[in-house]
Amino acid sequence: MTTAQRTRVKVCGLTRPEDVEAAVQAGVDAIGLVFYPSSKRAVSLSQASRLRNAVPPFVSVTALFVNAAVDQVQAVIDQVAPDVLQFHGDEQPDYCEGFGKRYIRAFRVGAPGLDTPASLLDECRRYASATAWLFDSYSAGYGGSGHAFDAQLLSKVSSATDSRPVILAGGLTVATVADSIRAVRPYAVDVSSGVESAPGIKSSEKIAAFLQSVAAA
Numbered sequence: 001m002t003t004a005q006r007t008r009v010k011v012c013g014l015t016r017p018e019d020v021e022a023a024v025q026a027g028v029d030a031i032g033l034v035f036y037p038s039s040k041r042a043v044s045l046s047q048a049s050r051l052r053n054a055v056p057p058f059v060s061v062t063a064l065f066v067n068a069a070v071d072q073v074q075a076v077i078d079q080v081a082p083d084v085l086q087f088h089g090d091e092q093p094d095y096c097e098g099f100g101k102r103y104i105r106a107f108r109v110g111a112p113g114l115d116t117p118a119s120l121l122d123e124c125r126r127y128a129s130a131t132a133w134l135f136d137s138y139s140a141g142y143g144g145s146g147h148a149f150d151a152q153l154l155s156k157v158s159s160a161t162d163s164r165p166v167i168l169a170g171g172l173t174v175a176t177v178a179d180s181i182r183a184v185r186p187y188a189v190d191v192s193s194g195v196e197s198a199p200g201i202k203s204s205e206k207i208a209a210f211l212q213s214v215a216a217a
Ligand SMILES: O=C(O)c1ccccc1N[C@@H]1O[C@H](COP(=O)(O)O)[C@@H](O)[C@H]1O
Pocket: 012, 013, 032, 034, 036, 039, 040, 041, 064, 066, 088, 134, 136, 142, 143, 144, 145, 146, 147, 169, 170, 171, 172, 190, 191, 192, 193, 194
């Protein structure tokens, strides 16, 4: 007999200790810290270290980068000790593997060359060393836009026999996440804009409601 796996939840782009506390209280599996200077959710190394110290055991910390220099990523690894790296830019497989840590590769679904199920799967397979594949929408910038994409484009990825854990992202909200989970059956969902009250500021109510919707899906 098999049992249905629960869908894991990562809340990304935390900037304040009280938001970390709210996310942990709500029962998240992972939190994300953004090290992309152009993001409204970007954190400094010292800010990130403080946030990291507010995370209890058994909740993962993910460090998100967009085309960062190798020494910047290494500084985060050394000073913040994230559990997993998450790459959202144009990073190539050898760069992602070079840090000797588990990494999540994000794909911008609908971007030129990633706009059909077959082309998306081909690109994913280049990142066979990734611990999970994350699917975000294509929009100006590199992510965290609050926009969703057509889940049909994931049809080949989710049915590929060699597929690894799929993380669904891109414009998820309390109103949409349950239907999105039923459509894609991902390993995990990743949300940022949908649980904010203002750019970079999380809402404890929205986080709690989001977790409830995921549990009910
Ligand atoms: O959060 C950001 O500012 C960000 C910046 C650059 C790349 C990715 C970013 N966030 C990630 O984007 C997706 C979707 O976020 P949203 O829910 O649509 O706002 C998610 O994986 C975030 O971790």
